[in-house]
Amino acid sequence: MAKRPANPPRAAKTSQFDQKPPLSRPMVHAAFAGLAVLLVLVYYGSLILKSSPPQAPDTVASDAISKMSVLWRDQHNGEMPLWTPAVFSGMPSYGAMIYTHENPISFVLGKATFGNFGIAMALYTLIGGACVYVLLMRYGRSPLASFFAAAVYMFTPYIPGLINAGHNNKILAAAIIPALLLVTDGLLRERSLKAFGWFVLVAAWQLWVRHPQVTYYGIMLVACIVLADVFVQQGALLARARRLAEDVVLLGAGLVFALGIVADPYLPMLEFTPESVRGGAPSAASELAVEAGQASDRGWEFATQWSMHPKELVSFVVPSFYGLWNDPRYNPQTDIEAHTYWGYMPFTQSTHYLGLIPLILALLVRPNRTALIWGCLVFSAIALLIGLGHWFPVLYWPAYKLLPYFAKFRVPSMIYMLLPLSVGIVGAWALDQMMERETVAGRVRAARRFVREEKIALAASVAMVVLALAVTVLHRSPGWVLKAGEENYPAQIQEALAQVRSALLARDVLIALVLAALTAGGLFLVSGRRMSGTIFAAILTAATIADLWRLDFTFLDIRRPTFAEAPIQQPAEVDIIRNDLHAPIPDSVRLWQHIAAGDTLFRIAPVAGLDQAGAMNIESTNEYGLWSLPSVSGYHAAKLRIYDDLTISGGLSRRQVLNMLNARYVIASPGLPDSTLVPIGGGEKTVYRNTTALPRAWWVRSVRSVNDRKTALSSILAPDFDPAEEAIALGTAPKISPDSTLVPPRVSLWDFHRIEIETNNPQPAFLVLSEIYYPRGWHATADGKPVEIVQTNFVLRGLEVPGGTKKIVLTFDSAAYRWGRRLSFTLFPLFLLLVAEETWRARRKKKGSSTG
Template sequence: KIRTIALFAALTLAFQPAIIAFSAFGHNTKLSTVLLIPLIFLLAEEVLERRRMLHFALLALAVGLQMLKAHTQMSYYTFMFTGLFAIYWVIDSMRKKRPVSGIFKSLGVLAAALLIGIAMSSWLYLSVQEYAHYSIRGGGGLDYNYASSWSFSPLETLTFFVPSFVGFGGQTYWGHMPFTSFPMYMGIIPLFFAGLALVIRRDRTVWFLGLTAVLALLISYGKEFSLFYDLLFRYLPYFNKFRVPSMILILVQFSVAVLAALSLHSLWQMSGQSISAEMRKRIKLYVYIFSGIAGLIFLYLLAAKSSVIGHIAASGKVADPRVQEQSYRMAMNDAVLMIIFTAISIVLLLARLNQKIKASSFVYAVIAVTVLNLWLTDFKIIDPKPKTSRENFFRADDVVKFLKSDKTQYRILPVFDNRPANWYAYHFIQSATGYHAAKLKIYQEMLEETGFPRNFLLKYLKPVTQNGRRTMAFRAPAEIDAKQRRLHQNVLRMLNVKYIITPYAFSDSGYKPVFRGSKNIFQNLAVLPRAFFVDEVKKVSSKEAVFASLQSVDFDPARQAMIYKDPPFRASAASGNRATLTTWGNRHLKFDLAAQNAGFLVISEIFYPAGWHAELDGKEVEIYQTNHILRGVFVPAGRHVLTLTFHPKRFYIGFWITAVLFVVCLAMVVVAYRKQKKSDPGREIKNLN
């Protein structure tokens, strides 16, 4: 019985469209982190109730392994979930008049297990914590608008019933989020039976999971329900480090899966005689309410087509009338399926209540229709591709072949490229842009100041009206913003950006067209090498001063550099100095230097002080933050070998903490398990009193 119910819960959670989407869209760390939530919940309850060594060690291992999956936000939500359960458990224990000392002991054991689990992730998170200080996630947290931009909305709650109510994602989506690729649908059958659990099984677990689902839903609304979200954003530690409020809906999906399973468990145990008249009355009322909500949604979509399409058009996200019609048809089709599966759920429920079907047959039937219900949504998300299709996607095209023919060190700037932001990395071509969820703050500041990559091309364009239609046309040279052009040119020069990749042609004396194929390639005629000496070093006090100089006609990055500290000596003319890059890697750089005069070497690699060390002829020298985003080293006259090595101390400290704690917890599991085998099945292994 229990295994069959567990199978239902597992399949319901595994076939959640969000879970399927994590796999389909490459969110593998998110997927593997989420899959440990049920185990952590189970072990946390066992630790609070029994305080056994086995559960304590397993919980610490589960938490540590989850955090090592490297999706901090999902782990944070797991801690919120566990903390909420601990509070709920304390209230319930006090209501049952349990000894206060026992309650505090249980909380202490739980806290110790969580802390050991967190410490076990030191291998990863000591470095992450260090990096966070320098990233856009550090300091005071994320900007509110950025953090809340993927807020779920009350309107989209209707996708719990009709997955395509606001479009299915992609070009058909017209909801409040900037965009999405899939709906937050959980299956109408699991939703029906989850709600039923609140009617027929009102125990501690059911009420807790119901409370969790409601709170997680309110949090997911983000700025759409700002009163609740803002309190957490301002006052809950680390909450403001995360974006995409809708991500917390995973707790709703987990709660629904478990609640539905608990509902089936209760129905399995019921017999005709055990169902009171009062219970039948409550179930009847619930069925009327649920089917009434489903019916109203169906009738609205059926009778108000023009209104729905009007809302789709008013959203401004779906301009094409054909796509608006498609979005409506998808919603209508899903509404029909909602009615069918709701009817099936009610028929199965009534059959079980009236003993027309065996308990086991009832549960197996619910499992079958639930998988069908979810799969009809899942298959729209999964887009399996044959191996040849994947190879074609990453196939080296004419642009890649041209770029790889240049064997020098350089970067590119793709502008209005229709491929994913990190596509060129597959071919080991270095780019000045790309996607990272937690960019270095100094680099993000540069991107915001320059508007790269879009503004590189947009500065050459202006809006015009042709034949009554608004379009874009190229500006005359005199119309181009001179300061913005100098800023772009100077930043691209010092970033070693040699090629601009764009589907559009543009005219600028600083760039020469060198290739025309599937894309246009323009060469930056004034690109600087990966390392170069300058004539003059100037101390500045702020990033604003740096960006102001980068726009000035008096600044030339080939001759001048800016740092935030006092220079140890004055740099001399760099005309006779040379720097040759002999070794390049992610963690190791080596240069042969020939300096006729003492000077300052600018290295076109992004400044990151946590772990990078520079040695000149084997003696450590300081790396200076240069031009806000780059590195620089003062070099005395003569021939030298400069090496830059990434050797972060926190990483190695974290490794040993993780290794030791993992071995200790694993040993505790082995010892506790052996004692359990020797003792009676009902005897406690060891109480951590």
């Protein structure tokens, strides 16, 4: 019998990726690619068959607000409309990104997906997942771990929630961020002209999908990775600092060129932003509120809407702890299952749950000296705190005040949509560490015992047990799952809400217990060398996908009314208004031509109801834009600052304000107690003709000068203000004669970009136009001579018109739009040629070296 060696030789630790797989590596990649395609096709199968996006609230609102722009462009030989009268009595449409040119990359992908919404979502999801996979393979991760991270990001439940809400641009922006990480990594590794070109093109694509906030968060993730590289590098501090400076210059130059490529539409947006609620202009409404003892920082309130309460962080472990979603389209007293969310935000249509298993794996990871993993860890920690918004001002307030452009965003919790990417990458590292193995005496086994990891996993399981016990105790008191305000519902409704929410919570707590036990139990088996790390990793990957899918299909349920195929029906009030005009007008195109010719100028004021004082509450809806009815109200996240101030100060509830906004028609419930509102027809809603509405242009007999916007706003809100007789001018008031004879002006054209008015007064007079004041792009002339446009009545325009017969012309032209088009048309083809040329050179060089 041979003598056994005293100390058998031990092999060095290796990762599974370093071991030669039973199949060649291309076959492994092909297998995972095929699996990803199969899963994504199943995932989006119902949407692919349906082909069109769901009729989500924001989708309908976007279509409605852009419909008039589409019609106008068709009537003007493809000229792009830069202004829209559809909402808020008029506003810039291109600068607000209401209706813009389609970028060339999206145009090509749209053709490639045959215009099918489901195929497009599947394609973008696969692009994001493929880039995560390639990035991790580049860092030496195993194919299985790389696929795990890709799956976590592809199937995060937040995305189906966004589809259901109609926030499709967020989805596209999030899908491209992994590509941005990939080309950033390539640029910092290669430092070549080809890599620089690819970085510029992908960064431009990222910006072109038109969701700056998601793009901003993606750049934050890139910055965390680049800064982490300084600390994980070895060598002198000066050398590392020099490397950081070079990286910043490279990336900064790339972003500058990318911004040049996307100058269309971003230059017009930057022109518009200072005048919008996202700009830095002070809020006159907030100043009035402070004076009235109602302190309010409108900018801070806007920026921190939808901050995640710290208590709601438990939903990363138990997704329904505060419910999953609530849909404002459904009555919470009748459609109980559409109102399961009971947290601290006004409402939510999705969950930020990213899977309990990836979260536990991220806690188990042993970071090595790699910038990617440390950058993801740092970003995850920062993002977790930023998402708390006003609940954690220690971080959010400095970021709001100091970081460029940060104050222009709202919904702080949106940053959580990148946690599946950063946490998934960290989890992939932990998964690979569990698959490490060694060969001892010809036997393959786990490389070591995971003592630390065992303790963490056991602690997580105990925490789940404690949480389950706490929920069981709290379940005895149904009131704890009610949202603020729901205590006023009838008792049976409160009980029904509590039952639905408690059942959902109990289910998810049980699932969390099972997942924690699965992770901890499997880890003990691997650590005890009773299970292969590869099998354990495969089980965790499958369990993670199943865990995410059970929530995903809650939001992707095509049986929900959101996914209804039926077209939106034209309200009866549309025909009533058309028939009340000088001549019946059968369709939207002819209606707008009629309006533009100056024959019948009007706006509508949709009323949601009356307040306790009997004043009208104007409804924020874009619906009537589908039928070319210009409205004094609307819904858009980036409205003009002055109009937002008018709205939040209650201006639209003042009759004199509605009169000066040319609100000729009021749409409300039957029985409004006002003799000057004459009902002309209706059904469920009645159309009233406002007999005191002012025309689009009129003379006033007196002009009062004020020095600031706050005074101008308070002046028009005063009960004794009569816009038919007096105008409030911001700045120096023109001198006019109150006794002069005033001949009513004649409007000959009132189009998107051009207004023409004919006047014939013996003496100079002041003309008020019921068109929203916007100082960037509008110009006025009287018989060809420039005339100053004065901010009048806080939101309108005024002109001092010389005496005599005059032709007044106002035109809108955006230099930012023109220069943006030129830059985009020049730079994008140049970088396409650069990348093509450098790629061809690289392949030719590689071919030459291989044959030599």
